[in-house]
Amino acid sequence: MTAVPADAMAITTRGLTKRYGARPALAGLDMNVPRGIVYGFLGPNGSGKTTTLRLLVGLLRPDAGSIEVLGQPFSWRDRRRMFRIGSLIETPSFYPYLSGRDNLRVFGAAGPPTRPERVGQVLSGVGLADRARDKVKTYSLGMKQRLGIAAALLSDPELLLLDEPANGLDPGGIVAMREMLRNVTAEGKTVVVSSHILPEVQQLADVVGIVSAGRLVSEGPLTKLLEATGHVRVRVRPDEMVAAAPILRALAADRPLYGVDTGAQAGWFTVSVLPSRASEVNRLLADAGIHAMGLEAGNDLEGLFLQLTQATSAATGPAPLPTSSGTLGPHG
Ligand SMILES: Nc1ncnc2c1ncn2[C@@H]1O[C@H](COP(=O)(O)OP(=O)(O)O)[C@@H](O)[C@H]1O
């Protein structure tokens, strides 16, 4: 994510600001969405996600700040966006007595020019091919969501913006959505999905931007976030702590290593690495003749999310991250 050329970005915003009356909704939002990935736009209710997406499709006009979309400055009047950006921002309204397929034909006729065969393609793409002839009033919530996404894909846009698309989906529906979004990014397209639910974003996104009180407070690849919040805890005999420390420190040289040398917890080390490295921790110690008496691995992304979003909701400005990683540093 360092020194990426501008055209590798699907969206960049700088200082994006929007108020509704006197109430600030966005207070200088800087976001960077690389192309070809699923970007999870994560933040609590009221943090400014929908406002941002509405600005990105020209449904709203910013008070200040700039937007670049697909390598070009974007103005809210820009008509080209209709051809390049698909979106599902408000719950789409469909004609309940028309079939899914006929609804898409109506959408296709009203929006940017669409090839007729595209209707069938997008319906299969979202897994609705076998229900395409059924009336929309017989669809489940998840099916209506998918039909909305199919509508957003009709004009074959390069960028897809989906506001809380996983809302109301069961775990199976979220897995199906992940697969569908993978198909979209496999074609080189970019998807932004907003959500206020961390596990949804963890399942869907490659890169995560965390928004709080109208600002982006953290942004980076999901793997980096997981690494920043992951840990492996290992317990050795207290008299072997001195020998174990340099081995463990070498696993994450730029991160703190915590060890407890007295009391009931004596011998426990906490290493700030991905939980998946637990067996490596065990093996390195064993290679040095040190036998682990306990091993645990975990991740506290939830803790980081709460820390970042609660600290800024209290209007104290961006919270520091418990990491020295530049990629995840707070912006602004
Ligand atoms: N049409 C509106 N009129 C007045 N205030 C609004 C309007 N839409 C959103 N807001 C306010 O702007 C802030 C951001 O809202 P929104 O962008 O909808 O956040 P999110 O999508 O993250 O829940 C909130 O404080 C919300 O109450």
Ligand SMILES: [Mg+2]
């Ligand atoms: Mg919203």
